[in-house]
Amino acid sequence: MESSHGSFSVDGAVQATNDEASSSKLSCVKKGYMQDAYIQYFVRKPTRRSPIINRGYYARWASIRKLLLQFLEAGSSSNNQHKKQIVSLGAGFDTLFFQLQDENHAPHLVLEVDFKEVTSKKAIIIDTYEPLRAKLGSNSDISKEQGKIFSDHYKLLPADLRDLSSLDLILDQANIDPSLPTLILAECVLIYLDPDVSRALVQWAGKKFPNSIFIVYEQIHPDDGFGRQMLKNLESRGCPLLGLHDTPTLEAKIRRFIDHGWQRSEALDMDVIYNQHIDQKDRKRIERLELFDEFEEWHILQEHYCISYGINDQLGIFSCFGFQSREAKELSEGKKEDIDIHGRRQSPISCPINPYTAQ
Numbered sequence: 001m002e003s004s005h006g007s008f009s010v011d012g013a014v015q016a017t018n019d020e021a022s023s024s025k026l027s028c029v030k031k032g033y034m035q036d037a038y039i040q041y042f043v044r045k046p047t048r049r050s051p052i053i054n055r056g057y058y059a060r061w062a063s064i065r066k067l068l069l070q071f072l073e074a075g076s077s078s079n080n081q082h083k084k085q086i087v088s089l090g091a092g093f094d095t096l097f098f099q100l101q102d103e104n105h106a107p108h109l110v111l112e113v114d115f116k117e118v119t120s121k122k123a124i125i126i127d128t129y130e131p132l133r134a135k136l137g138s139n140s141d142i143s144k145e146q147g148k149i150f151s152d153h154y155k156l157l158p159a160d161l162r163d164l165s166s167l168d169l170i171l172d173q174a175n176i177d178p179s180l181p182t183l184i185l186a187e188c189v190l191i192y193l194d195p196d197v198s199r200a201l202v203q204w205a206g207k208k209f210p211n212s213i214f215i216v217y218e219q220i221h222p223d224d225g226f227g228r229q230m231l232k233n234l235e236s237r238g239c240p241l242l243g244l245h246d247t248p249t250l251e252a253k254i255r256r257f258i259d260h261g262w263q264r265s266e267a268l269d270m271d272v273i274y275n276q277h278i279d280q281k282d283r284k285r286i287e288r289l290e291l292f293d294e295f296e297e298w299h300i301l302q303e304h305y306c307i308s309y310g311i312n313d314q315l316g317i318f319s320c321f322g323f324q325s326r327e328a329k330e331l332s333e334g335k336k337e338d339i340d341i342h343g344r345r346q347s348p349i350s351c352p353i354n355p356y357t358a359q
């Protein structure tokens with residue numbers, strides 16, 4: 001089918017990146033990097049990935065998981081317990097909803113959005129495998145042809161993210177309440193969109209959700225040797241990183257939020273996140289899983305991925321959300337020992353401390 005916005009080959013190739021992501025996640029799970037009882041159902045031909053790819057996916061999973069848990073905990077100590085929502089844009093075959101159900105962390109509502117080609121396949125798989133279908137609860141309605149699932153706490157709906165009016169429509173269909181604390185996730189998604197489109201999407205979300213965190217995981221630094229090669233590789237596979245030149249630095253990722261209506265924003269590259277913000281014990285555990293000698297490539301690779309987030313906090317529940325500010329708060333409250341990655345004791349710092357924080 002020809003998309004109204006681009007050629008079949010580009011949309012088809014971008015959709016195929018989801019199969020690759022699922023396959024890499026399964027490879028990680030099989031090697032013991034992380035647990036996910038559900039990703040197996042979404043991968044037809046399991047493939048073993050190299051240690052560097054496995055470690056990269058683990059870093060991505062662990063860092064997003066850390067932010068996600070912060071979001072789910074935010075405001076829980078106050079008298080007004082808020083229902084929470086997750087809206088995953090370009091969710092692909094992500095199994096987050098199913099994992100959170102098992103862990104008793106599931107929020108009030110999870111809405112996943114992707115191209116219809118992807119949501120139809122996801123609906124078929126969920127309908128086929130009982131362990132997935134059972135998680136939807138008894139009150140569920142699956143339409144495989146339309147790529148739609150409606151259940152009490154999980155909705156899967158098709159939309160093209162380039163069409164904001166269709167997004168408005170599906171938020172209504174999914175019964176999303178824009179005033180509730182909402183986590184918007186875009187993992188390896190915005191970078192495939194034209195920069196005008198991703199800016200419009202960021203602005204749309206910022207206006208729509210006054211109490212929200214918008215987390216973006218994607219590539220950065222197109223202008224060095226590694227960055228140019230990364231661009232070339234994806235272009236040759238038919239899915240160019242259309243947004244990379246528009247947001248080539250951490251500052252640019254932050255500006256995309258701040259210039260489009262978000263109250264606060266932070267951005268960190270994955271090398272920093274992996275070294276400083278992922279649980280050290282778990283990092284040590286996964287570093288023993290496979291023989292690993294590609295240290296130089298590893299650092300370069302990680303420097304070319306980043307996480308940025310925008311924060312809208314009308315309710316005042318996200319004041320210490322984020323990698324740096326949250327930890328700084330724990331430090332200043334004496335809940336945590338302030339030791340850097342070299343084991344040196346640091347002086348106390350107050351929240352927030354990220355040099356890239358913009359207000």
Ligand SMILES: C[S@@+](CC[C@H](N)C(=O)[O-])C[C@H]1O[C@@H](n2cnc3c(N)ncnc32)[C@H](O)[C@@H]1O
Nearest residue numbers: 015017018021090091092114115160161187188
């Ligand atoms: C690399 S995959 C990532 C999937 C998932 N977020 C993850 O991290 O595993 C990118 C996903 O974004 C979706 N996507 C890209 N452009 C889109 C658009 N314009 N509308 C809807 N979905 C889109 C693709 O179909 C694909 O499933």
